[in-house]
Amino acid sequence: MIAGKDSSNREEDRFITKSGIPLKSVYTLEDIEQIPYESEIGRPGQFPYTRGPYANMYRSVPWMKRQPMGFGSSELTAERWSALHKKGGQAGYTGDPAITLLFDMPTNYGYDSDNPKSKYQVGTVGLPVDHVEDMIQLMKGFPMDRGFSNMVIHGSPPIVLAMYIAAAEELGYAAKALKGSGKNDPFQSFLAERIQLLPIEAELKLCMDVLEHCTEHMPQWNPISLSGFSYQPAGLNSIKALGLTLATAIGYIEAGLGRGLVPDQFAPRMSFFLSGGVDFLEEVAKFRAARRLWAKIMKERFRAENPRSMLFRVYCLTLTTDYTAQQPLVNLVRGTIQGLAAVLGGVQALGIPCYDEALGIPTEEAQTLSIRTQQVIAEESGVINTVDPLGGSYCIEWLTSKIEDEVNQFIEKIEGMGHDGTVLSGLIAGTNSGAILTEIDDGALTRQRDVETGKTTMIGLNKYREEETVFPHVFRFDRKYVDKKIQDLKEFKKKRDISLRNRALDELRKVTESNENVMPALIRCAKARVTLEEAMNVFRDFYGKKSDLGKGA
Amino acid sequence: MEAKRKPRILIGSIGLDGHELGALIVSRALRDAGMEVVYAGLNLTAEDVVQTAIQEDVDMIGISSMSGIHVEALSDLIKLLKERGGERVPVIAGGIIPPEDMPALKDLGVKGIFPSGSTTSSIVEFVERELSGKSSPGTP
Numbered sequence: 001m002i003a004g005k006d007s008s009n010r011e012e013d014r015f016i017t018k019s020g021i022p023l024k025s026v027y028t029l030e031d032i033e034q035i036p037y038e039s040e041i042g043r044p045g046q047f048p049y050t051r052g053p054y055a056n057m058y059r060s061v062p063w064m065k066r067q068p069m070g071f072g073s074s075e076l077t078a079e080r081w082s083a084l085h086k087k088g089g090q091a092g093y094t095g096d097p098a099i100t101l102l103f104d105m106p107t108n109y110g111y112d113s114d115n116p117k118s119k120y121q122v123g124t125v126g127l128p129v130d131h132v133e134d135m136i137q138l139m140k141g142f143p144m145d146r147g148f149s150n151m152v153i154h155g156s157p158p159i160v161l162a163m164y165i166a167a168a169e170e171l172g173y174a175a176k177a178l179k180g181s182g183k184n185d186p187f188q189s190f191l192a193e194r195i196q197l198l199p200i201e202a203e204l205k206l207c208m209d210v211l212e213h214c215t216e217h218m219p220q221w222n223p224i225s226l227s228g229f230s231y232q233p234a235g236l237n238s239i240k241a242l243g244l245t246l247a248t249a250i251g252y253i254e255a256g257l258g259r260g261l262v263p264d265q266f267a268p269r270m271s272f273f274l275s276g277g278v279d280f281l282e283e284v285a286k287f288r289a290a291r292r293l294w295a296k297i298m299k300e301r302f303r304a305e306n307p308r309s310m311l312f313r314v315y316c317l318t319l320t321t322d323y324t325a326q327q328p329l330v331n332l333v334r335g336t337i338q339g340l341a342a343v344l345g346g347v348q349a350l351g352i353p354c355y356d357e358a359l360g361i362p363t364e365e366a367q368t369l370s371i372r373t374q375q376v377i378a379e380e381s382g383v384i385n386t387v388d389p390l391g392g393s394y395c396i397e398w399l400t401s402k403i404e405d406e407v408n409q410f411i412e413k414i415e416g417m418g419h420d421g422t423v424l425s426g427l428i429a430g431t432n433s434g435a436i437l438t439e440i441d442d443g444a445l446t447r448q449r450d451v452e453t454g455k456t457t458m459i460g461l462n463k464y465r466e467e468e469t470v471f472p473h474v475f476r477f478d479r480k481y482v483d484k485k486i487q488d489l490k491e492f493k494k495k496r497d498i499s500l501r502n503r504a505l506d507e508l509r510k511v512t513e514s515n516e517n518v519m520p521a522l523i524r525c526a527k528a529r530v531t532l533e534e535a536m537n538v539f540r541d542f543y544g545k546k547s548d549l550g551k552g553a
Numbered sequence: 554m555e556a557k558r559k560p561r562i563l564i565g566s567i568g569l570d571g572h573e574l575g576a577l578i579v580s581r582a583l584r585d586a587g588m589e590v591v592y593a594g595l596n597l598t599a600e601d602v603v604q605t606a607i608q609e610d611v612d613m614i615g616i617s618s619m620s621g622i623h624v625e626a627l628s629d630l631i632k633l634l635k636e637r638g639g640e641r642v643p644v645i646a647g648g649i650i651p652p653e654d655m656p657a658l659k660d661l662g663v664k665g666i667f668p669s670g671s672t673t674s675s676i677v678e679f680v681e682r683e684l685s686g687k688s689s690p691g692t693p
Contacts, residue, residue, distance in 0.1 A: 105569040105620065109596075117596075120568040120622040154571070194571035194595065234574065325669035358669045359651040360621050441577055448578050452672045461670050474651045 017282040018456075019237035021402060027394035035401055040292065044346075044387045048295035050288050050400065051388035052346045053311040058384035061093045064349035065374045066150060067367050068317065070102035070127035072477040073485050074138035077101070077127045082141065083364055089371035097147035100315070100351060101138075102126035108154040110197055110536030114486050122482045125361060129160060130489050130533075132526040135167035144173045149180035150315065150349075152227065152273075154195045157184040158206050159535045162522035165218075170527070181222035181271050181315075184210050187248045190431055191440060192230040197536070200431055202543035206518065207252065208259050213519035215266045222271040224252055225315070232275040233321045235444030238286055239403055241275065243410030244436070246293055250411070251424040253302060263302045267309035276316040276342040276350075278334050284390055285399035287314065287345025293404055315349035316342040321447070325358035327460030329470055336373050343377050344390055350374055356472040363475040489531075496529035504528035508538050560684045563611045565593030565602055567626040572619035575648050579615060582673035583680065599629040603637050611642065612684050618648040624657050631662050643683055647671060 012022045024031075035041065044052030054060070067089055070077050081099055084090045092098035103126040106118035112130045113122045122128050129135060142149075153160045161182050165175050186203030189195045197203070207224070214223035228245025232238060249270060253263055274290070277283050294312035298304040318338035323331045335352040342350055352373055354366035362370075378384060390396045411423065417435060418425030430436040450456040457463050504525040511521045525535050564580045566573070573595055580590045591609045593602060606614055614634075618626060623646055634640055646658060647667035655666050665679050 105571075108571075109569045111569070117569060117598075119598075120625050121570070121620065124622060125620045194573050358649065360649065441574075444574050445578060445581060448673065452674065468652075471652060474653060 017399075018277055018279040019239040019282060019406075021239075021282070021399070021406075023281070023395070023399075027398050029394060031394050032397045032401075035397060040401070041391065041397065047299070047307070047310060049291040049311060051391050053291060053313060053348070055387070057346060057387045058343075058378070059387065062378055062384075063343065063347055064092050064098045064148065064315070065089050065351075065371060065378075066098050066100040066148075066315065066349050067351045067354075067370055068100040068102050068152065069362075069367070070104070071125070071361055072123040072127075073481045074127065074129075074134050076123075076477055076481055078138055078141055080364060080367075084367055084371060087368050087371055088375060089367070092148045097142055098150070098349075099142070099147070100150040100152060100317075102152050103154075103160070104128045107160070107532060108156065108193070108195055110156045110159070110533060110540070112489060112531050112533040113482075114489050115533060122485060123477070128482075128485055129163060130485075131492060131529055131531045132163045132166045132170070133492065133529075135163045136170055139164075139167055140171060144168045144171065145177035145179070147179065149178075150225065150273075151180070151182045153183055154189040154193045155197045156532060156536055157182055158210050158518060158522055159526075159532055161210060162519060162535075163526045163532070166523050166526035175218050177220065178218055179220045181225040181273075182210070183225045183227045183273065184223055185225070185227045185248065185252075187251065187427055187431060188227045188230065191244075191436055192227075192234040198539055198543045200428060202539065204255055205515075206539070208255055209517045209519050211252070211256055211266055212259060212261060212517055214269070215261065219269075222269045223266070224249075224269075225271045225273050226252075227273040229273045229275045229317050231440065232277065232319055235440040235442070235447060237443065238275070238277050238279070238282060239406045240410055240439075240443070242286055242290055242293075242403070243407040244414070245272065245274065246290070246297065246407060247411045247414040247423050248427060249294075250297060250301065251422075251427045254422050254424040263298070263304050264306040264309050267298060267302070267304060268306060268311070272312060272314040274314055274316055276318040276338045276345070276347070278319065278322040278338050278341075280337055280341045281395060281399060282403070283338070283341035284345045285396055285403050287316075287342065287347060288388075288391075288396070288400045289403040289407065290314065291346070292400070293407055313348045315351070316345075316347040317351045318342065318353060320353045320357050322458075323353065323355075323357050324458055324461045326465065326468060327470065328355050328358065328472055330460050331355035331357065332369060332373070335370060336377075339373055339377055340381070340383070343383060344388075346388060356474070359472060360474050360476075363473055366472070366475075492529070493531070500528045501525075501530050501534075504530050505534060505538060508535060509542070512538055512542050559587060559589045560613070560680065561589040561591060561609065561611045562613045562615055562680065563591040563593050563602065563606050563609065564615045564617070565597045565605075566595045566617040566619070567597050567599060567602065567630065568618075568620070568622050569596050570618075570620050570622075571595065572617075572648075575619060576615075576617040579617070579647065579667075579673060579676055582677055586677045586681070588680065599626065599633045602630055603633045603639060606634075606642060607637060607639060613680060614642055614644045616644065616646045618646060618650065621649060623648065623650050624654055624661075627658060627663055628661055645676075645679070647676070 016022045045055030105121040211223045214221045226249045231241035291312040295310040298310040332355045352370040354362035356366045414426040417430040508521045643664040645665035650668040
């Protein structure tokens with residue numbers, strides 16, 4: 001094990017942010033006096049929103065405290081959610097319930113729990129959802145018209161959203177009352193999650209179906225949550241991750257335009273989901289730069305007029321790749337620094353992964369500590385007493401502008417990969433050619449090398465190592481829940497009205513083939529008790545499979 | 554006289570899981586160290602692994618597990634390897650593997666376990682030692 005060793009003695013190499021920006025010994029007024037105050041910094045709640053999307057920020061409305069969760073079954077997940085909510089977590093702006101749901105791998109890959117391919121993976125890293133009744137079971141104790149649901153779904157977002165809507169209607173809620181956000185980000189599924197179920201063009205079409213449908217029928221739902229958070233664990237640094245996230249946002253808006261949608265109609269309901277790293281200064285500046293970048297993109301590139309189109313609203317999940325499996329309690333400290341940076345950066349929702357993250361999915365105790373971390377920041381530290389308290393800092397303002405420049409360069413690079421000057425064509429070309437994936441993988445390889453050589457310090461892992469004395473209890477849930485899930489599914493398939501299910505699938509096939517919006521048919525499928533895999537197979541059959549490096553999934 | 558063949562290792566991940574990074578990083582390190590890597594990729598079944606291992610005549614199998622399925626998946630793999638006459642092919646595993654699961658994996662016959670925080674150099678060293686005949690069973 002190599003103890004942390006500086007790879008050079010040059011100041012430019014030693015005092016750099018995690019994304020590689022060298023910082024000077026001290027910043028002064030000279031470093032920022034060229035930045036026009038009114039038009040670039042200004043006040044929170046005013047274009048370009050550098051200091052915050054809202055004038056009063058946490059003085060009026062706290063950030064949502066949402067810890068991602070999901071495992072075993074709907075019952076187990078609902079139980080854990082309820083326990084955490086009672087501790088003050090999983091709460092929205094007014095204390096109303098909020099949830100960030102993770103789904104298991106079979107669900108993300110569009111397979112039912114009883115498919116042999118789903119072996120080992122049912123309920124392990126997320127919640128299994130095979131059909132609408134799983135959703136009903138999950139949400140029946142949750143006020144779907146007051147609460148906020150964020151669903152982090154890869155691979156099959158339209159189908160899962162349709163089940164959510166169908167479940168809501170069966171539980172007595174109108175679709176237009178539903179509040180929440182769905183990850184519906186095919187580029188991210190391809191590039192970060194490595195989940196490629198259909199060709200990218202097909203996934204884009206389905207993504208736009210969701211956007212169109214929600215714009216018209218679900219005004220309180222965020223139909224596209226740009227989920228750049230996993231670009232960082234996948235290998236990009238914080239700045240490039242932001243760059244790629246904004247590039248994909250631009251791409252989806254361009255796709256929306258191609259559908260005849262007007263940005264001001266749907267952009268107010270695009271939300272973001274980013275990682276928050278441990279490099280405190282860089283992260284604060286990143287969130288501020290993100291707001292300024294987005295406001296300008298919307299105003300200048302898309303000529304948005306609705307100020308709400310220009311607001312960069314973000315859920316921050318702090319960065320798991322900053323954590324170590326060694327001396328795991330130290331992750332509590334990292335989570336605190338990351339969380340504090342995100343709050344000083346002005347995020348709208350926050351989740352802090354648990355200290356036992358490197359061992360498995362978290363225990364309730366570990367989740368509670370993450371919630372308590374947020375509560376200490378919110379209620380003891382005093383940082384919420386004024387908006388954007390680090391605004392005006394010479395270093396932070398310089399770094400905010402610097403990050404803005406770097407991100408613009410990254411977006412231009414993506415644009416350049418295409419053939420028609422659009423970012424969308426650049427993304428498609430870069431995805432299909434593997435160029436973007438290569439950049440992400442190279443980032444991961446570099447990161448690993450930097451940790452192994454000690455260039456990046458990770459306390460407990462490559463510096464200050466000691467014999468491990470803390471062995472957190474590894475969370476396991478009873479496998480009987482998985483067996484029951486699979487058994488229940490078999491019975492469910494037998495019990496349902498087969499002719500109803502067949503009619504619904506036929507309809508889905510028809511609208512898929514005629515290139516219509518599939519959402520109404522998917523909702524009817526959900527109600528007709530069509531399973532996730534059955535719906536997904538209609539898309540697979542029509543659009544063809546996209547095989548990944550290993551095997552077609 | 555035939556030139557000595559470079560050590561050949563299959564790297565892959567069993568079950569549905571898109572977390573590819575560990576497998577990619579280890580593959581690259583093994584290649585950089587002069588070994589041949591048969592990169593079988595993601596979403597494999599135990600059957601896929603065994604078939605590929607036999608077809609490609611690999612010297613070792615490395616399985617990446619990032620979603621807590623290591624005991625089950627490796628148990629199936631090692632059983633199947635035995636059934637197909639491949640029990641002499643050593644199996645190593647890496648990924649999100651908590652310390653308390655290591656004895657179970659060792660009992661199954663997994664020769665090397667590389668949890669979070671393992672370095673690529675330790676993996677390369679282990680593989681070189683194991684395949685040069687001076688085997689070093691268990692976790693390094």
